[in-house]
Amino acid sequence: MKQGLGTQLRHLIELLDGAVLQAYMDAGLDYRPRYTPVIRVLAQQQSATIGQLAELAGITQPAATQTVALMKKEGLLLVVAGGEDGRQRVVRLSPQGELLLPRLQACWQATKRAADGLDAELAFPLSACLAQAIAVLEQRPFGERIREASKKLQSTT
Known part of the structure; x- marks a missing residue:
């Protein structure tokens, strides 16, 4: 039986992310692959809001929010109030996060x-x-494509 697109993509991600995670572990790093887009943005610019991180990293805002929360908990990031009214959250690398950069960059080059x-x-x-x-x-x-395909199927039955 031929696997569906979603199943194939999930399997591909498992194969890729599993190997990348193992490479981090082999390098002695306790680090998740999902942190990389955030770290890369913050390595290039000193700080960013959650919205800026999401846009620059190419991830959704909810994903950025969740990832930043995990990274803050692990001591990799500092999050402070920012903006004129203090409602924005400004994110930057912690000293611990900055110390990891050279080792991460070596892993990224190998990857x-x-x-x-x-x-x-x-x-x-x-x-x-x-x-x-x-x-x-x-x-x-893709949602639009699914709706169109459903309409075509309904019109043929």
């Missing part, structure tokens, strides 16, 4: 080399295929 090698072995580079799929779905979301 990028491995990803480049994977792309080279595939008929169609995975990174290019994913970028194209994201761009196409941003133009016409």
